Amino acid sequence: MLQATKHADVVEPLLQLAPLPDSVPPDVVAVIPAFNEERFIASVVISTLQYVRRVIVVDDGSSDRTPFLALQAGAQVIQQPHNMGKAQAINAGFRAALAHAPAAVVCLDGDAQHDPADLPKVVRPILEEGADVVIGSRFLGIENTAPGWRQVGQHALTRVTNVTSGVHLTDSQSGFRAFSPAALRLLRFDTPGLSVESEMQFLLANSGLTVREVPISVRYLDGNKRNPVVHGLQVLDAILSLVARRRPLLFFSLPGSLVAMIGLLVGLNVWSTMERTGNLLEGRALLTSLLVIGGLLLALTGVLLHSMQHMASHIAGQVRNDLKTQMERE
CATH class of the missing domain: 3.90.550.10 (Spore Coat Polysaccharide Biosynthesis Protein SpsA; Chain A)
Incomplete structure (x- = not known):
């Protein structure tokens, strides 16, 4: 056995x-x-x-x-x-x-x-x-x-x-x-x-x-x-x-940008309401801050991870070229 x-x-x-x-x-x-x-x-x-x-x-x-x-x-x-x-x-x-x-x-x-x-x-x-x-x-x-x-x-x-x-x-x-x-x-x-x-x-x-x-x-x-x-x-x-x-740009930066844009639209509504009535919609203002800051952080995270991945891919490309050159010599 x-x-x-x-x-x-x-x-x-x-x-x-x-x-x-x-x-x-x-x-x-x-x-x-x-x-x-x-x-x-x-x-x-x-x-x-x-x-x-x-x-x-x-x-x-x-x-x-x-x-x-x-x-x-x-x-x-x-x-x-x-x-x-x-x-x-x-x-x-x-x-x-x-x-x-x-x-x-x-x-x-x-x-x-x-x-x-x-x-x-x-x-x-x-x-x-x-x-x-x-x-x-x-x-x-x-x-x-x-x-x-x-x-x-x-x-x-x-x-x-x-x-x-x-x-x-x-x-x-x-x-x-x-x-x-x-x-x-x-x-x-x-x-x-x-x-x-x-x-x-x-x-x-x-x-x-x-x-x-x-x-x-x-x-x-x-x-x-x-x-x-x-x-x-x-x-x-x-x-x-x-x-x-x-694909950090797709996973982090794209959703983050969309969230930040939604936050800006909510913020425009808060500003427009304040201009017309003089009242500050505190809840929506807080929501605007959370959406804009959170969205920008997500987008920035994606950009940083993408830069790191690009650098790693560049190094991997050099390794591949060296490997091919070595195989050709053999």
Whole structure:
């Protein structure tokens, strides 16, 4: 039986699989974050190994047989010490994949929602066209078989993420994605819960990485493991948190300016009333002060945070250029 291991401990696969066809790229690695996926993980690993030579399953503190079955199916298994969330699982998978010097890394879910047969199509823009991130879209030219209410929620989250991040995709929540080595080195995620795809979209906005979408098929073989309404609200909450951190002008300065303008309008009403009647509307005057001062403070906070973010982005850009130069020399 597979024994529990410490964070980022690696267990190599037990199975020796037959050689892949010559059409399969030898240096593509698949990363599958998994939490309590014993029902599907073995079949997902076996199917994925038809298209790549190495599959890394990051077990995110499962309480079932997920790591054992993944190992038996031929995957390299990395075990997190406890449930740390999908973002940290992907980070661990990226670190493990980089050790194999891959030409590309493909992420897909462990619940059999994604069809590994789409993997060559997802990875092709990186291997042949120089793309850095490729997102498999469930809504790009292929009929989606998800229930109508589920599609409405997915489209709503995509629209909110597109508007707030500045990067426009047709499917912001897809977990079927491919990454170039440059993207693997630049992208690190820290959002909690299952909103890492939204965080990725914010990171891509100022990363300088080339993003593409390709159509994929999707299948829903299992019921919802979590309440879809609660899940949607959690993702929306994470998006708002990302906006506050990465788009401070939108989150702080714009609402602050609107609040200050409302305060000025209330103040004009107080002044007009005082001019006509000689009476000071003390309540409205106090409200004017609160709105104007509070709004200006919010607007100033947004400007300061934006300046700090701009400086951080400039430094990150210099790091990216140095990294590209180093990679070209190698």
